[in-house]
Amino acid sequence: LALLKxxxxxxxxxxxxxxxxxxxxxxxxxxxxxxxRKGAPVSFADxxxxxxxxxxxxxxxxPCRPTLGALEGIARRxxxxxxxxxxxxVDERRNDAEEFLHERFADSAIRFAYDPGHRLLxxxxxxxxPAIYILDRERTVRFAxxxxxxxxxxxxxxxxxxxxxxGQPPRDDADLVSR
Amino acid sequence: MKSRIRVIAGAFFALAxxxxxxxxxxxxxxxxxxxxxxxxxGLFLGVAEQFTHFGTLQRDGDEVDNPLDEKIDSxxxxxxxxxxxxxxxxxxxxxxxxxxxxxxAEEGVARSDDETGIGDLSFLAQxxxxxxxxxxxxxxxxILGGVKFPTGDSDRLAEELGEGHHEEEExxxxxxxxxxxxxxxxxxxxxxxxxxxxxxxxGDEIESGVHGHDLALGSGSYDGVFGxxxxxxxxxAFATASVQYALRTEGDFDYAYADDLTxxxxxxxxxxxxxxxxxxxxxSLSGETKGKDEIDGARLDDTALTALYVGxxxxxxxxxxxxxxLVGELPVIQNNTALQIVADYRIRGGLSWRF
Numbered sequence: 001l002a003l004l005k006x007x008x009x010x011x012x013x014x015x016x017x018x019x020x021x022x023x024x025x026x027x028x029x030x031x032x033x034x035x036x037r038k039g040a041p042v043s044f045a046d047x048x049x050x051x052x053x054x055x056x057x058x059x060x061x062x063p064c065r066p067t068l069g070a071l072e073g074i075a076r077r078x079x080x081x082x083x084x085x086x087x088x089x090v091d092e093r094r095n096d097a098e099e100f101l102h103e104r105f106a107d108s109a110i111r112f113a114y115d116p117g118h119r120l121l122x123x124x125x126x127x128x129x130p131a132i133y134i135l136d137r138e139r140t141v142r143f144a145x146x147x148x149x150x151x152x153x154x155x156x157x158x159x160x161x162x163x164x165x166x167g168q169p170p171r172d173d174a175d176l177v178s179r
Numbered sequence: 180m181k182s183r184i185r186v187i188a189g190a191f192f193a194l195a196x197x198x199x200x201x202x203x204x205x206x207x208x209x210x211x212x213x214x215x216x217x218x219x220x221g222l223f224l225g226v227a228e229q230f231t232h233f234g235t236l237q238r239d240g241d242e243v244d245n246p247l248d249e250k251i252d253s254x255x256x257x258x259x260x261x262x263x264x265x266x267x268x269x270x271x272x273x274x275x276x277x278x279x280x281x282x283x284a285e286e287g288v289a290r291s292d293d294e295t296g297i298g299d300l301s302f303l304a305q306x307x308x309x310x311x312x313x314x315x316x317x318x319x320x321x322i323l324g325g326v327k328f329p330t331g332d333s334d335r336l337a338e339e340l341g342e343g344h345h346e347e348e349e350x351x352x353x354x355x356x357x358x359x360x361x362x363x364x365x366x367x368x369x370x371x372x373x374x375x376x377x378x379x380x381x382g383d384e385i386e387s388g389v390h391g392h393d394l395a396l397g398s399g400s401y402d403g404v405f406g407x408x409x410x411x412x413x414x415x416a417f418a419t420a421s422v423q424y425a426l427r428t429e430g431d432f433d434y435a436y437a438d439d440l441t442x443x444x445x446x447x448x449x450x451x452x453x454x455x456x457x458x459x460x461x462x463s464l465s466g467e468t469k470g471k472d473e474i475d476g477a478r479l480d481d482t483a484l485t486a487l488y489v490g491x492x493x494x495x496x497x498x499x500x501x502x503x504x505l506v507g508e509l510p511v512i513q514n515n516t517a518l519q520i521v522a523d524y525r526i527r528g529g530l531s532w533r534f
């Protein structure tokens with residue numbers, strides 16, 4: 001019996017990958033089924049050939065706010081270089097998110113979307129909030145982190161600049177962490 | 180004394196460290212540890228263990244002598260295989276592996292033995308009915324239901340047929356002469372119990388508090404399971420509550436375990452919260468209440484129990500993948516009928532991984 005128990009525990013631990021969260025760097029995200037603020041479907045077909053920064057956020061998540069502010073700056077600076085920021089809200093009630101967006105992001109370069117039934121969030125298995133994934137043009141994850149720090153946002157921008165290739169984005173630091 | 184001071188100082192500094200490294204967004208970490216973890220789609224695996232030491236004999240709620248040191252050490256290890264097709268729904272199969280080593284009175288002498296094997300497999304579905312999150316609080320309410328299948332060995336239930344303690348049957352069959360004979364046996368029992376230093380005797384044998392229904396690995400019945408779970412947090416404080424009702428049917432040897440209601444929960448506090456990991460300390464209260472089992476419709480008087488346990492518990496999560504808990508409990512209330520062996524302590528723990 002002790003042997004059986006040991007096997008059970010080790011089978012569980014052996015199946016444990018070395019990283020937390022199911023979608024990690026090097027994985028591919030093949031599809032997304034989201035809806036925009038007007039209810040229209042949003043899929044990868046809308047971002048063909050573009051670099052996508054996927055950000056999971058909620059209105060109750062205080063660190064998500066400076067993250068969105070920083071991503072607004074990146075969206076403005078790198079939009080011309082085929083970089084899209086797709087901010088996916090996971091609030092239970094859309095009204096909470098809409099209220100927040102109306103107040104702070106009325107005129108935004110970010111594409112906001114909703115994740116019906118949290119299907120995408122469930123598949124991605126984010127390990128904290130906010131959760132940011134950078135997908136290259138082939139939909140391979142090149143960056144995956146949770147939580148907010150200024151250093152992490154700088155890392156996001158470095159990775160985006162690297163993926164976007166040559167071309168200097170216009171500087172516009174006013175949006176960074178200002179909202 | 181020095182070692183005790185070291186332990187206390189260590190605990191103080193550990194708490195201070197946890198506090199210093201805490202994230203600014205407690206609800207984000209709590210959300211990751213609960214809602215996000217339990218909403219992940221795909222495969223999940225787990226192991227859960229419950230070890231209980233039964234070593235006290237009680238008759239109708241009062242402790243009696245245990246001259247033969249009767250006991251049961253019961254270990255139930257559950258292997259959990261689950262799949263969540265959508266974030267709100269999870270399906271799981273629980274396969275228990277049971278080991279019970281025991282010592283009991285058999286034909287007047289103490290005899291030790293053990294019983295090992297798989298128990299009754301159950302299939303459960305859980306559905307997250309309601310979730311509410313604000314900047315400071317989170318509430319998640321889940322319901323569950325399922326079926327328990329008769330996969331465990333129920334042979335030990337056959338012992339119940341020979342115990343002859345069916346109270347309704349006895350009442351129906353007792354004649355006046357038998358009643359007088361029973362009085363005589365009781366008188367003999369009293370005399371023998373004095374001789375056995377207060378030990379409990381029945382007729383010319385020591386009556387055991389370890390019964391076949393305590394040892395059986397399975398029931399031989401298909402049973403329904405229904406329940407609900409609630410998690411609520413505010414800042415770093417949290418509380419959990421879960422309740423489960425088992426609707427039992429008649430199984431092998433015409434034996435029907437009584438329906439039972441189990442519950443657990445209690446208040447707690449997150450000592451450590453980061454965006455991707457958490458450690459909570461909980462004051463756990465748990466218990467169960469169960470009526471009398473039946474054989475072929477006749478009630479068995481040594482099978483009903485209501486118990487309440489309390490003790491500390493630890494809950495740990497890592498990201499939205501790993502969850503672990505450990506609870507040590509002592510019984511504070513154990514109201515039983517007739518003569519039964521009851522728990523002295525129990526330890527519960529679990530480990531689960533969501534892929």
